[in-house]
Amino acid sequence: MPNILVVEDSPTMRQLITFAMKRIANTKVIEATDGVDALKKLSSESVDLILADINMPVMDGLKLVSLVRNNAAYKDLPIIIITTEGAKEDKERALAIGANAYLAKPIQTQELIRIVNSFINP
Amino acid sequence: MKRADEFLQMFRQGEEFTKELLKENEKLRFRIAQLEETIERSSADAKMKLYEERIGSLEEQLKSLMERYQQVEDENKDFASKYVEVEEQNNALANLYVASYQLHSTLDFNEVLRIVLEIVINLIGSEVFAILLIDEKTGEIVPVAAEGTQVDSIPKFRVGEGIIGTVAKDGESYFSPDLNDSDSLAHWNPVVCIPLKIKEHVIGVIAIFSLLEQKGGFTNVDYELFHLLAGHAATAIFSAKLYSQSERKRTTIQSFLELLKEKPSR
Numbered sequence: 582m583p584n585i586l587v588v589e590d591s592p593t594m595r596q597l598i599t600f601a602m603k604r605i606a607n608t609k610v611i612e613a614t615d616g617v618d619a620l621k622k623l624s625s626e627s628v629d630l631i632l633a634d635i636n637m638p639v640m641d642g643l644k645l646v647s648l649v650r651n652n653a654a655y656k657d658l659p660i661i662i663i664t665t666e667g668a669k670e671d672k673e674r675a676l677a678i679g680a681n682a683y684l685a686k687p688i689q690t691q692e693l694i695r696i697v698n699s700f701i702n703p
Numbered sequence: 704m705k706r707a708d709e710f711l712q713m714f715r716q717g718e719e720f721t722k723e724l725l726k727e728n729e730k731l732r733f734r735i736a737q738l739e740e741t742i743e744r745s746s747a748d749a750k751m752k753l754y755e756e757r758i759g760s761l762e763e764q765l766k767s768l769m770e771r772y773q774q775v776e777d778e779n780k781d782f783a784s785k786y787v788e789v790e791e792q793n794n795a796l797a798n799l800y801v802a803s804y805q806l807h808s809t810l811d812f813n814e815v816l817r818i819v820l821e822i823v824i825n826l827i828g829s830e831v832f833a834i835l836l837i838d839e840k841t842g843e844i845v846p847v848a849a850e851g852t853q854v855d856s857i858p859k860f861r862v863g864e865g866i867i868g869t870v871a872k873d874g875e876s877y878f879s880p881d882l883n884d885s886d887s888l889a890h891w892n893p894v895v896c897i898p899l900k901i902k903e904h905v906i907g908v909i910a911i912f913s914l915l916e917q918k919g920g921f922t923n924v925d926y927e928l929f930h931l932l933a934g935h936a937a938t939a940i941f942s943a944k945l946y947s948q949s950e951r952k953r954t955t956i957q958s959f960l961e962l963l964k965e966k967p968s969r
Contacts, residue, residue, distance in 0.1 A: 592808075593821040597801045601794075665824060667917030685917040687828040690794040 582607045583701040584626060588619040588633040588645065589663070594686075598632055598663070601690045605698060616640025620648065628658065630700055632693075635664040635675070643678060650679035659700040663688055795924035798826050799931055806935045812943040816848040819909070819936045824850055827925055828918035829895075829911045831888055833857050836899075836907035836940070837871060844871050844908065851913070858891060867910050870896040874905045876929060882920060888912045897929050899937035906937050 585602050587610055589595045599610045611626055613619035615637040622628070631649065635642035642662055649655045659681045664671070667685035675683050682696050805818045816834060823829045831851030835844045844867055846857040863872045870877050879887070879894040887894050893910035900906070909932060 591821045591825055593801055593805045593818060594825045596805065597798065597826070600797045600801060665828075665830075665915055667915055686825050686915065687918065690797065691790055 582609055583629040584609045584611055585697070585701075586611045586613060586619060586622055586626075586628045586631045586633075588613045588616065588631060588637070588642065590614050590634065590637040594634070594663075597690075598688075598693070601693050602632075602697065604690075605694060605701070608701070616642065616645035616648075619645055623649070623655070630697060631658060631660045632663055632697070633660060635662060635666055635671070643675060646675065646680050647678045661693075661696060661700075663693070791924070795927055798924055799927060802826060802928060802931055803935050806939040810943050810946040812940070812947045815936075815939045815943040819932065819940070820848055820850050822928070822932065822936075823909060823911070826928055827911075828915045829913070830915045831913045832893075832909065832911040834899075834907065834909055834940075835860070835867065835871075837862065837905065844868060847907075852888070860891075866892050866896050867908055870898050870908050871905050874898045874900055874903060876933065878921075882914060895929070897933050899940060900933050901937050901941055906941055909936070 585608055587595055587598050587602070589598065589612075595612050595614075599612065602608050602610050611622050611628065613622050616633075617640045619631070619633065620640075623631075631645075633642040633645055642664065646660055646662070649658060649660060660679065661682045661684065662675045662680045663684045663686060664675075665686045666672075672683045672685075681700065684693060684696065802822045805822070806815065809815060809818070819834055820832075823832055829850070831849075833846045833849040833852070833854065835846045835857070837843070838845050842862055844860040844862065846854050846859070848854060849857060860867045860871070862868050866877055876898065877893070877896040879892075882894050884892070884894055886892070891910075891912075893912050894914070895909075895911040897909045897911075898905045899908060
């Protein structure tokens, strides 16, 4: 059963993403409200994919991506960024520091499911 | 001698008869060959006719199969487009459910405002927008929360004044024909303005001044969300406001009661 870590400060978005992930068979969603919370969850639970927002309090999504990528244990862990920042340079920056995919809000659920599936059910 | 002539004549007659017989035999052989050829040809014709009939029947079957195949392909296309439609509706319902669930998950006024902001940012894709409520005492439309700009920078409006005032007065949503109007914020003329209504009573508006860069336009689910916001956000904001007012009153009354309880003991 793939475990998906959803890192998002907005409860509305967390619930919406969790809803979408439940449509992929046999997935378990672990929720985190910011980067620090995500790192705690990452150390205590087995995670197969991270879905992270960029703009979050305490620790933003980009910092989280770089910390995760600098840890050898998670170098191959897929990270998908979901953010309101839709500019090309924001996307390039996120991909350059190690994110695997980038989705701009408002998200299309089918698109999100398709991208997540491409990593967990290739 | 005479007998010999007779014998010779008989022999010649016999020879001629034999020649005639041979000729006749030849003719008959030829006729038989002809007949055999005719029989063979007619059998080939019959076979050909049979084959032609078979080909015709197979062509009919092929045509019918092609028609059936086309029919099935059309049905498949229809199912595929219905599947996409159902998926879209599913997603729209999920969005509406989550928005509605969140809106009614609290009675804290500021929390409700934060949830409305979240919905308008994340689900609709707005960049600069504000929530404005009508002050029952002054009749002014007062900004209470904003995203992408300081709430203090937004002026108050009078009911009936400008786009915001007109939406608050008429209770009808406004959608600008130019959703990318760059002067929208400069003149406080929103590109979208949604009334917050409880039945026909307007308590405020959501004014959107600009959309996120990647948001090209509105989809059906956006209009559904606007419709939901018009009703549910209004109810949630109104309930939270009433709750905070009644909580304040309750706390005041409780303080009075405690004071009254304390007095006799002094």
